[in-house]
Amino acid sequence: MDSICRTLPKGGRLACALAALAALVLFTSPAAAGNCGPIGSADNFRAHHDNYVLYNQMHNNGWAGSDEPAVRVQYSFKYSILGCPAVAQHRSQGFGAAQADESEVFIAYTGQFDFYMGSRPSGPVINRLSNPGIHWRLPLKARWRGMADNTAVVLSFEHRSDGQVFEPTEGTGPEVAQRAYDQKDRAFFDTLSRGSNFVGLHMQGDQVIAGKRLDLSATLRAYVTQNSDITWGPLRDSGARVADYDRLWLRAGHDTGSIGYWEIAWRLGDRGLRTDSLDLGWQASATGVPLYVRLHLGPMNTLSNYTQRQDSIGVGLRFTSF
Secondary structure, X not given: OHHHHHOOOHHHHHHHHHHHHHHHHHHHOOOOXXXXXXXXXXHHEEEOOOOEEEEEEEEEOOOOEEOOOXXXXXXXXXXXXXXXXXXXXXXXXXXXXXXXXXXXXXEEEEEEEEEOOOXXXXXXXXXXXXXXXXXXXXXXXXXXXXXXXXXXXXXXXXEEEOOOOEOOOOOOHXXXXXXXXXXXXXXXXHOEOOXXXXXXXXXXXXXXXXOEEEEEEEEEEEEEEEEOOOOOHHHOOOOOOHHHOOOEEEEEEEEOOOOOEXXXXXXXXXXXXXXXXXXXXXXXXXXXXXXXXXXXXOOOOOOOOOXXXXXXXXXXXXXXXX
């Protein structure tokens, strides 16, 4: 396995090693701890982050105008290797409610891609996100009285990249990227290789107000490596990093019952309000079709071109229950 990992691009080697370690634990442990299925049992397999299919329209503000509409798909799952799996009861990034007195160690993977349905070449899809990681979930009720059942802290080590191959920092890469920027070649910027490895601290503390649930969560990232230099446009050689756009993530979601589930998420980086972004969402009541509307405002809409403001709106279905 080590020899296989060494053949990968540098951004994927750490993720490969992490996957190998997780596989070793998965297939050599005799059973999961707690009242759960044994290692290898389908009972330990769950949704993680959101799973959705959206008809998405994106606009590159102040640069290249509107992108062609595409179908954006996100899929996310986890497998518990120690402890009982937390059952997602809402949409605050899938950590959900679980046995309050049990911790959980799980591996997870989230992927995202765009399919342009003939509107422009996408070969056949454009990968937007590849995010494997290993997570330790620690419920807090057993440690502090008065905590809600689904109040928890999750510590993770994760790799996040876009799975692309063009390196804009090597050889003639900076000149090629600058020329594409000057020509407003939007499609070229889907091919840029971007990646990072980070330690994540996720906190979740949900409340019930007037009989309706209010989901609150936050994620803080400490970056270990970042392959995210900008070699084109006004930010060329400015020292910009993905941490400048994505250090802290805050989210609130409110279940209103008959008029659906409403949510807002704010992403803040090291450069403060100059680089923040916002996500707004609405989902129809869980008793009907899981119609979902998602609006993104600001940068961090695509990892390959994370500094570019790309407002977008998507309409479709989200399958994670709340």
